Structures are given as C-alpha cells and as structure tokens.
Amino acid sequence: MMDELLTQFLIEGRELVAEAEADLVRLASQPNDRAALDGAFRAIHTLKGSVGLFDMGSIERLLHAAEDALAAARRDGSSLDVSVLEALVGSVDETDRAIDELERDGRLSPDAGARVERWLARLGANATNDTGGTDGAQRVGETGFPPWATALGTRARAASVELGDQSLTAFRYTPDADCFFRGDDPLGVAAAVPDLIHLDLLPVATVASLDGYEPFACVTILEGLSRAPLDTVRQAFRLVPDQINLVTLDIISDEQGYMTAGAVRGGRTVRVDGARLDTLANEVGELVVTANALAHAARQAERADPALAAVLRGVQADLDRLSGRLHQSVSQLRRVPLAPSLRRLPRLVRDIAASVGKPVTFALHGHATEVDKQIADAIFEPLLHLIRNALDHGLEDGPTRAAVGKLAEGQLTITITRAGDEVVITVSDDGAGMDPDRIRARAVARGMIPAEEADELSDSQALRLILAPGFSTAATVTEISGRGVGMDAVQSAIERLQGRIEISSVLGSGSRFALHIPLDAITTKLLIVRAGRDRYGVPLDQIVETARIAAADIHAVGQGRACVLRERTVPLFDLSGLLGVEALGGDVARLVVTEAAGEAVALRVDGFESRIDALVRDGQGLLGVLPGVAGTALLGDGTVLLVLDLPELVG
Known part of the structure; x- marks a missing residue:
C-alpha cells in the first residue's frame, strides 16, 4: 500500500x-491577484497534507509556515511582501527537491533540515507540526487535515471510490486491546456507520512478536469515510467515544479538478499505465498495416475477380475510416500537457543562474500544450541542456550587459506552440549570440572540415556545426556546460522523436533554437519512392516539395551537381548513388527536396509511389547503425520497407 501511495x-x-x-509567479507580477493567492494557498495546503504521509517532517513544517503566510494575506486582504514571496518560492523549490530525493533515495538528504531552517527563518516562522486528530469539524482554511485523514482519502481514491464535490466524515476507530473480552465487535460497529462508502482495516503501529503475541488482543485500527x-457518525460510536477521532472533509474541486482534502482527486480522471497506452498504440499501428494489406489484396483480386475486388475495396475503405478514427482517438488519449514534464525548469534556471552569478528572468509560455506522451517523456533532457548552455555561455553577466546597454537581467x-501537425518548442535568449566566423574557425582547427569547405558555408550552415559531436567554442569547460558541448546529444534526442532543429x-543580440517535433508518435506518413528497382519510405515531414524537371536541366557544379528550382540553385544527389544501387535514369528527373544544415537539397529518385500511414520501428542490429536509415515499416504485401532519414543521408 505504501508503494502505491508513494x-x-x-x-x-x-x-x-x-x-x-505558477500562482506565486503570477503574484510576483500581479500582487493583488486574489485567484492566484487562493490557488497558491490551496496547492500548498494540499501538499502539506500529502507530505505528512511520509518521513518528511521538516518539509511539512516548512509548508505549514508557507500556508500560514498565505492564510494571513488572504485574511487581511493584503499583498505579499517581496521578501516573503521570494521565501515562498524558495519553500516550494525546497519541497520539489525533497520530492526528488524521496524518489531517488527513499528519504530526504542529511542536510534537508538545515536547508528548511534557512527558509523558515526567511518566512519569519517557527511552525510546529501540530496536525493530530480532532474530535470535531476540521475544514479547509484552518489548521489542515491530520495525516491519517489525508491518507484515508488517498486510499479511497485509489480504490476508485467516487469522492466528487461533497462533505464527508472521516473516522479513525482505535479499539481498546481488551475490547473482545467485553464482547465488543469493532468491525460490526464500523460497518454499521450510516452511508459508509469506504472502510480500511489497518494494523496498529507496533505488533508484538510471535513469542509474545496475544491472539485475543485487538491489534486493528479501522478507518472509514x-x-x-x-x-450522525459520532452517534454510531456513542459507546466508544474515547476510541474515535472524527474529521469533516469539505471536498471542493477547483477548475483543475484538484481537491482541498489532501492529495485527493475527483473521479473525472482515470490514470492509465503508460505501458498499456504504448501497447494500444502499437496495436493501432498494426491495424493500419492490416488495412494496407487489404488494399494490396484488392489489387491482386482485380485480375481474377473484379466483383470480389470491388467488395474488398469497400471493406478496405470502411476499415480505413474506422482505423483512422481509432488512430485519432488513441493519439488524443496519449496526449498529455507538457507542464508536468517541464515543472522543474523554473527551479533549475534559478539554481543554475545563482551558481554562475547571472541575474536571469525566465519565462515559460505554452506549457499547457498537449503532446504525445513519448514527446513529454523525452523532451526534458534536451531542453535542460539548451538552458544550461544559454545560462553558462549564452547570457552575459550583469556588468557586461550593462556595458553594452542591456538590462542587467538576462532574458x-x-x-x-502548435503548428499544424507539429509542436514547436523555441528556446531563446538575449545574450551574446554566436559568431559564425568563430564557429567556422573552430571547426577547421579541430579538423572537422577543410578551410575551403568552411569558407563556402553560409552563416546558417556554420551555426549547425555546433551540432557535430564534440564541437565547442567555449574557452573553458565548466561544470554547467560549454556552448556546443553535447549539442549532438540534443540533436540525437530530437531525431529520435522524428523532429528537427x-x-x-x-x-550581440542572442540565439534561438526551434525544435520541430511531430505531434503523432503512433504512425508516420510516408512517401514511397524508388531508387533503382527497390522501394524506400521517406517521412513526409522531411519533404519540402517534390518536383519533375528535365534531366538536361541538371548541371555539374564544381565536383557536384545542381539544378535550379524556384529561381534558386539547389545541390542535387542521386538517391541510387547514395544507397549504392543502379539508377534507372531517363529523360525526366523526379526530385524529392529536403533540408540539410538549414539549406534545400534535392535528391533524384527513379519513381514516386503511394503515400501511406505506417508504423515505423527503430532499426535493430546492423540497421540500427546504418547511416541514413531511420527504421523499418511493414507494407500490406508483407514487404519490409526501409525508412530513410534524408537529412542524415545527405548531411
């Protein structure tokens, strides 16, 4: 049970x-925002009840003091002093650290108590943790709920008890050890409570060893709602008034569905194991493959029995429609807000900024945007690395900024944002920016590219050199990061999500990194192309456009080839040559235009086929290390299709 509660x-x-x-940040900019004050109070009040279930006494004291500060502001109608507000934010940060420590180590770190005392001093508090049971109504906004009541509510919710918006009575019945000798029936007494909706039987805190165990002694505590x-509930226990604790819980859902009675949530949301969602998504992908197979069967039947083929096409159309709706439903089911994944970023920004001695104003917009859970699970680390780079080497210190006429605080x-079928996550700063000439020189010095090739790179292409493994322009490597160090890891993480940077x-004005990631992680839209006599899949989100030009319009340029598309010269490669297969050639050149290093690149293919939705699986074994191969997909005729990664192939 404790593991489930944890x-x-x-x-x-x-x-x-x-x-x-979030509410405290709003209060910093809008001190008279009553809704934000109430929201911060509710969250901290509920959080205080939750930590009481675990060995987090110091954090409970801290939250009690924070709650008192907020309660005073609510009672007096006054705005919070700046120093108190900073202490409240620090207290919430400290709670966040404690939660991380509890998850990682199973307990708080040895110095947690000392850290808490510092925040208590800043709050001007000497709070005591007096949250014992009370024989009376204990309502929201007073001293808080005793831990046993909060735990009871959490267990009831975990058992799928509907707790909605209502007033409940919680009881804790601790029978006397000798009650059986008096003929008492504790279970019968508890079960007779009117309108009982939940009952738990728990052992007393300490039970004697088997050697000294007394089988006729009552060692059970009964808790219920x-x-x-x-x-009315007190009346049910009228014969044992000294053995009962009662609490009235006013369960009030706010706009997010949270309740004020401990960490209890309403019945509107059902938590589903992520592994089950992954399995469901895979099954939907397989259903799409089956629909593709039925289309292939219809084409084969056309030659032998046109009537049967027509029936199969009708069934296939129905299956496509149904699988499409199911795919959309499962995609929506897998979408979660990014906010929980990014919740630690404000604290980490403050911590890192303090460690490097740079005042920073951090803003996070659009964190309520919903994305596929795979994206939400994977996006934190690459974003954290971009933030570390920006704070350590992108933003200048206060005096340097002031010397060039900037605000002392970095931004x-x-x-x-959502952009069609993509989510775009932009990380920007107003720091020193990156010098393309310096990047070119560093790449040449490290032997990454020849000087002649570096000189031919555009500024946008030069900036992308920072994504190369091991690249850095930092003069010294710090514990935080160096601008560019590990940026290849960011690139790899985004590419695993089928995204691009x-x-x-x-x-002198700053840098901007835009991460473009597909919203749908279940299936991938592919264009099937031919190279020689083989077929390959190309993700549609890697294709800028397709075109047909006369083969005679392809010209040699230096040691490569190029063509003119939309009045601009575009470098051109043969996909067959890149893959080592024999090209079919012809008077008409079919082109797939993609982007590599921020520039348009054309690939000549030997033919276009259909567009399909496919379940793309990561390459395994040798396929996993082949450059330019993103994975495989199964076609309707049973053929395994290699799915290409065009930017990597031509990069």
Whole structure:
C-alpha cells in the first residue's frame, strides 16, 4: 500500500508544486491577484497534507509556515511582501527537491533540515507540526487535515471510490486491546456507520512478536469515510467515544479538478499505465498495416475477380475510416500537457543562474500544450541542456550587459506552440549570440572540415556545426556546460522523436533554437519512392516539395551537381548513388527536396509511389547503425520497407 501511495504522491506532489509555483509567479507580477493567492494557498495546503504521509517532517513544517503566510494575506486582504514571496518560492523549490530525493533515495538528504531552517527563518516562522486528530469539524482554511485523514482519502481514491464535490466524515476507530473480552465487535460497529462508502482495516503501529503475541488482543485500527454528517457518525460510536477521532472533509474541486482534502482527486480522471497506452498504440499501428494489406489484396483480386475486388475495396475503405478514427482517438488519449514534464525548469534556471552569478528572468509560455506522451517523456533532457548552455555561455553577466546597454537581467524564454501537425518548442535568449566566423574557425582547427569547405558555408550552415559531436567554442569547460558541448546529444534526442532543429543567432543580440517535433508518435506518413528497382519510405515531414524537371536541366557544379528550382540553385544527389544501387535514369528527373544544415537539397529518385500511414520501428542490429536509415515499416504485401532519414543521408 505504501508503494502505491508513494507512486501517487510523486505524481500529484509534483503537479501541486507546479501549480503553487505558477500562482506565486503570477503574484510576483500581479500582487493583488486574489485567484492566484487562493490557488497558491490551496496547492500548498494540499501538499502539506500529502507530505505528512511520509518521513518528511521538516518539509511539512516548512509548508505549514508557507500556508500560514498565505492564510494571513488572504485574511487581511493584503499583498505579499517581496521578501516573503521570494521565501515562498524558495519553500516550494525546497519541497520539489525533497520530492526528488524521496524518489531517488527513499528519504530526504542529511542536510534537508538545515536547508528548511534557512527558509523558515526567511518566512519569519517557527511552525510546529501540530496536525493530530480532532474530535470535531476540521475544514479547509484552518489548521489542515491530520495525516491519517489525508491518507484515508488517498486510499479511497485509489480504490476508485467516487469522492466528487461533497462533505464527508472521516473516522479513525482505535479499539481498546481488551475490547473482545467485553464482547465488543469493532468491525460490526464500523460497518454499521450510516452511508459508509469506504472502510480500511489497518494494523496498529507496533505488533508484538510471535513469542509474545496475544491472539485475543485487538491489534486493528479501522478507518472509514461516510457521507453522513459528523454528528450522525459520532452517534454510531456513542459507546466508544474515547476510541474515535472524527474529521469533516469539505471536498471542493477547483477548475483543475484538484481537491482541498489532501492529495485527493475527483473521479473525472482515470490514470492509465503508460505501458498499456504504448501497447494500444502499437496495436493501432498494426491495424493500419492490416488495412494496407487489404488494399494490396484488392489489387491482386482485380485480375481474377473484379466483383470480389470491388467488395474488398469497400471493406478496405470502411476499415480505413474506422482505423483512422481509432488512430485519432488513441493519439488524443496519449496526449498529455507538457507542464508536468517541464515543472522543474523554473527551479533549475534559478539554481543554475545563482551558481554562475547571472541575474536571469525566465519565462515559460505554452506549457499547457498537449503532446504525445513519448514527446513529454523525452523532451526534458534536451531542453535542460539548451538552458544550461544559454545560462553558462549564452547570457552575459550583469556588468557586461550593462556595458553594452542591456538590462542587467538576462532574458531566457521557452515558447511552445502548435503548428499544424507539429509542436514547436523555441528556446531563446538575449545574450551574446554566436559568431559564425568563430564557429567556422573552430571547426577547421579541430579538423572537422577543410578551410575551403568552411569558407563556402553560409552563416546558417556554420551555426549547425555546433551540432557535430564534440564541437565547442567555449574557452573553458565548466561544470554547467560549454556552448556546443553535447549539442549532438540534443540533436540525437530530437531525431529520435522524428523532429528537427532550427538555429538562428544574431551576434550581440542572442540565439534561438526551434525544435520541430511531430505531434503523432503512433504512425508516420510516408512517401514511397524508388531508387533503382527497390522501394524506400521517406517521412513526409522531411519533404519540402517534390518536383519533375528535365534531366538536361541538371548541371555539374564544381565536383557536384545542381539544378535550379524556384529561381534558386539547389545541390542535387542521386538517391541510387547514395544507397549504392543502379539508377534507372531517363529523360525526366523526379526530385524529392529536403533540408540539410538549414539549406534545400534535392535528391533524384527513379519513381514516386503511394503515400501511406505506417508504423515505423527503430532499426535493430546492423540497421540500427546504418547511416541514413531511420527504421523499418511493414507494407500490406508483407514487404519490409526501409525508412530513410534524408537529412542524415545527405548531411
């Protein structure tokens, strides 16, 4: 049971931390925002009840003090002092650290108590943790719920008990050890409580060893929830008034569905194991493959029995329609807000900025955007690396900024938007920017490219050199990062999500990294092309356009070839040559235009075929290390299709 409670707490505790922090940030800019004040109070109040279930006494004291500060502001109608607000943010950050420590180590770090004392001093508090049971109504906004009541509510919710918006009475019945000798029936007494909706039987805190165990002693605690009023429940225990604790829980859902009674949530949301969603998504992908197979069967039947082929095409159309709706439903089911995945970023920005001695204003926009859970699970690390680079080497220190007429505080912003079938995550700063000439020189010095080739690179192409493994322009490597160190890891992480990175920078004004990631991680839209007599899949999101030109319009340029498309010269490669197969040639050149290093590149293919939705699986074994191969897909006729990664192939 404790493992289940811990799992639930790690999820909901972090959500409450994010809520409290968001409301406190709003209060910093809008001191009279009553809704933000109430929201911060609710989140911290609920969080305090949750941490009471675990060995986090110091954090409970800290949250109690934070709650008192917020309660005073609510009661007096006053705005929070700047120093108090900073201490509240620090207290929430400290709680966030404690949750991480609890997950990682199973306990708080040895110095957690000392850290808490510092924040308590800044809050001007000497809070005591007096949250014991009470024989009376204990409502929201007073001293908080005793831990046993919060734990009871959490267990009831985990058992799928509907807790909606209502007033419940929680009871904790601790029978006397000798109750059986008096003829008492504790289970019968508890079961007779009117409107009982949940009952738990728990062992007492300590049970004697088997050697000294007394089988006729009662060693059970009974805890339950009833919809009946407190006085009615008290009446059910009228014969044992000294053995019962009662609490009234006013369960009130806010706009996010959170409840004020501990870490208890409403029945509107069902948590589903992520592995089950992954399995469901794979099955939907297989269904798409089956629909493709039926289309292939219809084409084969056309030659032998046109009537049967027509029936098969009709069935295939119905299956396509149904699988399309199912695919859309599962895709929506897998979409989750990015906020929980990014909740730690504000704290980490503050910590890193403090460690490098740079004042920074951090803004996070669009974090409520919903993305596929695979993206939400994988996006934190690459974003954190971009943030570290920006803070350590992108943004200047205060005196340097002042010397060039900038605000002393650097600006670091993450903006998340939807653009068609993509989510675009932009990380931008107003720092020193990146110098393309310096990047070119560094690449040449490291032997990455010849000087002649470096000179031919455009500025946008030069900026992309920072994505190469091991590249750095930092004069010294720090514990935080060096501008460019590990950027190949960011590139790899985004490519695993079938995404791409755009980089722009203005020397002296800052840098911008835009991560473009597909919203749908279940199936991939592919264009099937031919190279020689073989077929390959190309993700549609890697294709800028397709074109047909006369083969005579392809010209030799230096040691390569190029053509003119839309009044610009575009380098051209033969896909057959890149893959080592014999090209078919012809008077008409069919082109697939993609982007590599921020520039358009054309690939000549020997033919276009159909567009399909396919389940693309990562390459295994030798396929996993082949350059330019993103994975495989199964076609309707049973053929395994190699799916290409065009930017890597031509890069």
